[in-house]
Every structure is written in structure tokens, then in C-alpha cells.
Amino acid sequence: MWRNRNVWIILTGEMIAGLGLWTGIIGNLEFLQEKIPSDFVKALILSVGLLAGIIVGPLAGKVIDRSRKKTVLLVSGLGRVISVIFMLIAISTESVWWMLAFVVSIQLAATFYFPALQATIPLVVKDDDLLVMNGLHMNVSTIARVAGTALAGIMLVYWSLMSLYWASMIAYGAILFFTWMLQIDEGERREAKVKTVGSKGGFMEVFPVLQAYPAVGMTLVMTLIPLLFLGSFNLVVINISIIQDSASIKGLIYTFEGLAFMVGSFTVKYISSRWNTTTILFFFASMVAVAEFMLFFADSAVITLGAFAVLGFSLGCFFPTAMVVFQKQMPKEYHGRFFSFRNMLERVMFQVVLLSAGAFLDIIGLQTMVIVFGMISLSMTALFFVQMKRRNIVLEQSNQNTAESI
Numbered sequence: 001m002w003r004n005r006n007v008w009i010i011l012t013g014e015m016i017a018g019l020g021l022w023t024g025i026i027g028n029l030e031f032l033q034e035k036i037p038s039d040f041v042k043a044l045i046l047s048v049g050l051l052a053g054i055i056v057g058p059l060a061g062k063v064i065d066r067s068r069k070k071t072v073l074l075v076s077g078l079g080r081v082i083s084v085i086f087m088l089i090a091i092s093t094e095s096v097w098w099m100l101a102f103v104v105s106i107q108l109a110a111t112f113y114f115p116a117l118q119a120t121i122p123l124v125v126k127d128d129d130l131l132v133m134n135g136l137h138m139n140v141s142t143i144a145r146v147a148g149t150a151l152a153g154i155m156l157v158y159w160s161l162m163s164l165y166w167a168s169m170i171a172y173g174a175i176l177f178f179t180w181m182l183q184i185d186e187g188e189r190r191e192a193k194v195k196t197v198g199s200k201g202g203f204m205e206v207f208p209v210l211q212a213y214p215a216v217g218m219t220l221v222m223t224l225i226p227l228l229f230l231g232s233f234n235l236v237v238i239n240i241s242i243i244q245d246s247a248s249i250k251g252l253i254y255t256f257e258g259l260a261f262m263v264g265s266f267t268v269k270y271i272s273s274r275w276n277t278t279t280i281l282f283f284f285a286s287m288v289a290v291a292e293f294m295l296f297f298a299d300s301a302v303i304t305l306g307a308f309a310v311l312g313f314s315l316g317c318f319f320p321t322a323m324v325v326f327q328k329q330m331p332k333e334y335h336g337r338f339f340s341f342r343n344m345l346e347r348v349m350f351q352v353v354l355l356s357a358g359a360f361l362d363i364i365g366l367q368t369m370v371i372v373f374g375m376i377s378l379s380m381t382a383l384f385f386v387q388m389k390r391r392n393i394v395l396e397q398s399n400q401n402t403a404e405s406i
Contacts, residue, residue, distance in 0.1 A: 004124065005183070006124040006183060006184065007133065009179075010120070010121070011140050012178055013174075013178035014140045014141055015140050015144050016174045016175055016178065017171060017172065017174075018143075019144050019148045019151065019167070019171050020148075020167065020168040020169070020170070020171025020175075021144070021168070021171075022147075022152065023148050023151055023152040023171075024084070024106075024164060024165060024168040026148070026152035026156070027087070027164035028046075028087075028103075029234055030161055031091070031099060031161065032045065035096055036096070038358075038362060039235055039239070039357075039358045039361040039362050040359050041358075042235065042358060043235065043354045043357065044355065046354055047350075047351050047355055048100055048103055048104060049103035049106065049107035050107060050350050050351045051347075051351060052107050053107040053108065053343070053347045054344050054351065056111050057340050057341070057344030057347070058341075058344070060111045060112045060115060060340045060343075061338075061341060064112065064115055064116045064337070064340060065333070065335070065337050068184070069119055069120045070120075070179065072112055072113075072116040073120070073182070074176065074179050075112070076109045076112035077109070077172065077175055077176045079105065079108065079112075081173055081176070082105070083102055083105035083106040084165050084172065086101040086102035087099060088165055088166075090102060091161055091162045091165070092162075107347075111343060111344075114339075114343060115340040115342075115343050116339075118323075118327075119332075119339055120182075121134070122327045122335065124182075124184060130327050130328060134265075134323040134327075135316075135320040136265075138265050138316070138319060138320055139261075139266070142258045142261045142265075142316075143258070143262065150251060150254075152164055155167065206337050206338050206341050209334050214391065215325060215395045216326060216330050218387075219281065219325040219326065220345070221384060222281050222285060222322065223319075224345070224380070225289075225377050225380050225384075226315055226318060227346060227350060228349075228353055228373050228376060228377055229291065229292055229311060229373065229377075230350075231353025231357065232354065232356075232373070235358060235361060236295070236357070236370075237253050237254075239361055239366045240253065240295075240298050240304055240366070243299055243366065244298075252301075253304065253305065253308050257311055257312035258312060260310070260312030260313040261313065261316040262316065263312075263313055264313040264317045265317070267313075267317065268280070268317040268320055271317060276395075276396055277321055277325065277395040278388070280317060280318070281318060281322060282384075284314040284315075285314075285377070286381050287310055287311075287313075288315070288318075289375075290310060291308070291311040291314065292371075292373045292374035293370065293371065293374040294307035294310065295307050295366070295367070296367050298367055325395060326342070357369065360372070
């Protein structure tokens with residue numbers, strides 16, 4: 001795998017793009033904190049972009065399956081570069097409306113880019129290397145997040161808010177160059193099959209496959225549990241900063257969570273040799289709930305950082321494992337539609353969680369909200385475990401080739 005130039009291109013490109021993404025996200029939070037006092041209104045503004053991604057999701061899935069992955073990556077990457085222009089205008093005019101244009105356009109580009117990237121990874125590495133590649137890819141994303149947030153903090157001290165978005169634009173431009181260097185052999189036979197399968201129905205063709213592969217469906221539902229925390233992540237960080245009256249805690253939270261994520265994604269290879277997939281997914285889903293409960297003590301910096309370390313390690317083990325289930329067991333000709341469907345499902349959840357968290361933070365406060373979220377996470381984990389046992393679903397790789405019966 002290490003001699004595969006595509007692997008290095010994807011990882012290097014992800015690092016550069018991640019730096020641009022997270023400097024932009026910190027810029028968004030700073031802009032909203034200056035212009036909008038209410039957490040719920042902040043959530044409404046951020047949710048507009050998610051809604052746009054949900055609407056376009058079905059189209060993105062069909063386009064990805066019918067098109068060359070490299071072409072989709074290039075076009076959507078160009079869209080990200082163009083979208084930054086709207087935010088530069090927003091800062092110049094101090095207009096929230098231009099920020100809305102930026103949020104919508106960047107999310108539309110992401111709706112095509114990330115599912116296409118997830119569908120590309122199984123095409124450039126062997127099945128046996130997927131767990132390692134997913135872990136590395138998520139590690140690079142995490143390093144970029146830690147470095148990007150730290151860079152953004154430094155830039156906000158010494159330069160203007162606009163400098164963050166110029167950095168984002170440069171990074172997004174660089175990722176176009178790396179994407180152009182990718183060499184993906186998608187194969188003519190499989191490409192033809194993709195073009196003839198489900199030419200009109202879009203996501204409707206995904207549901208029979210999910211029924212034929214219940215392990216994929218169960219894992220997909222399981223990934224919704226961490227989203228209860230992740231969807232409210234930025235709002236939670238802002239509120240912790242206010243509770244502790246510390247601006248520096250934001251950077252520390254991102255650093256602790258990011259470093260713990262990297263440790264988890266490196267460790268999961270060893271854990272997977274001792275635990276089966278079911279144990280890994282359900283145990284670390286439960287640990288996400290533990291992290292939420294720990295934030296009841298959000299006035300303590302030590303416990304807060306510990307909570308985000310537990311969260312990061314759990315996600316570092318959970319998501320690479322879940323991604324391997326998707327990439328190995330879902331037929332490759334459905335990858336574009338499946339990952340777009342997953343992307344859309346996550347956006348719906350993010351939308352619900354973001355708006356709910358904004359309302360809860362205004363009404364009941366952070367510490368009560370995290371107890372509620374923790375109870376929901378534990379209940380969902382227990383419910384899914386009972387359903388899996390009742391339906392006799394096995395999450396480990398099956399030798400059956402049910403795709404032929406679809």
C-alpha cells in the first residue's frame with residue numbers, strides 16, 4: 001500500500017484540504033459570535049447549508065455512480081474554491097446573507113466531494129488494506145483539524161478574519177492539483193454496469209441492497225449515535241468557553257479530541273485482532289455516551305478535556321471499523337449512491353441535532369442538555385443491540401454473495 005502513489009496523493013490532499021476546511025470553520029464561528037447572540041439562530045444559519053446538501057444528496061449519488069470519480073472530485077473541488085469568494089464578500093460587507101451563500105455553496109460542493117472520495121478509496125487500495133487506509137485517512141483529517149484550528153487561532157491574533165478564508169482558498173486550490181494527479185482505474189465493465197443500474201430511481205436502488213446486506217444497514221444506523229454529539233460539537237465548545245471564561249479552552253478541546261482520535265484509529269487495528277466488529281461498534285458507541293455524561297462537569301477544565309479525549313478515542317475506533325463494513329460488504333457499483341445516501345442521512349441528523357442543541361442551550365443550558373443527550377445515546381445503543389440479536393444480524397464479513405440476487 002505504501003508504494004501506491006494514489007494513497008499518498010489522497011492523504012497529502014486531505015491534509016491540505018483539511019487545513020483549509022478548519023481555518024474556515026473557525027472563521028465561521030468567529031463571524032457568527034460577532035454578529036449573532038442567540039445559539040438557536042446560529043444553529044439555524046448553519047443548518048441552511050445542511051438542508052441544501054440534503055436536497056441535492058439523491059442527485060449526487062446518481063452522478064457519482066454514473067461518472068468518473070476523479071471528474072466529480074475535480075468539479076466539486078472547484079466549487080469549494082468559488083464558494084470562499086462569498087465569505088470574503090460577507091466579511092467585507094458584514095452581511096450574514098453572504099455568509100448564508102457561502103454556507104450553502106460549500107455544503108453543496110461537499111455533498112458531491114466526500115461521497116466520491118469514500119467511493120474512490122476502495123478503488124485504489126486492496127480490501128485487506130481498507131482498515132489501515134481508513135484509519136490513516138481519518139488520522140490525516142484529524143491532524144489537519146488540530147493544525148487548522150491552531151493555525152486559525154494564531155491568525156486571528158495577528159491577522160484579520162479575512163486572512164483565514166484566503167488560507168482556505170489557497171488550500172482548496174492546492175487540493176485541485178493533487179486530485180488532478182490521481183490515477184483511478186475504474187474499469188469499463190463496472191462503469192457500464194453502473195450506468196445501466198438504477199438509471200432513474202437514485203436512492204431507491206440502495207434499499208434492496210440494504211435488505212440483502214443487513215449488516216450494512218445496522219452499521220449505518222449505528223453511526224447515527226455519535227452524531228448526537230458531533231452535530232452539537234461547535235456549539236458545545238463555544239458554551240464551554242463561556243462557562244469557563246476561557247478562549248484558550250477551545251483550542252485545547254480540539255487538540256485533546258484530535259490527538260485521542262489519532263491514538264484510537266492507530267489502536268483499532270490491534271483491537272480488531274482481539275475483538276469482533278460487533279463488540280467494537282457497540283462498546284465505543286457506549287463510550288460516546290460516557291463522554292457526554294462527563295460534560296455535566298463542564299466547569300472543570302480537566303474533566304472537560306478528559307471527556308473530549310474519551311470522545312476522540314472512541315470515534316477513532318468506531319468510524320474506521322464502520323467504514324470497513326460499508327466498503328467491503330456494500331457492492332462497489334452502489335458505492336456512490338450508498339455514500340451519498342449516508343451523507344444525506346447524516347446531514348438530516350446534523351440538522352435535527354444542531355437545531356435541538358441550539359434550542360436546548362438557550363432553554364436548559366449545557367449541563368442539562370448533555371445528560372439528556374447521554375441518556376438518548378445509551379438508549380439507542382441498547383435498542384440497536386437488542387434488534388441486532390433479535391434479527392440475528394452478524395456484522396463480520398460474510399462469504400455470501402447476495403448481490404447476485406438483486
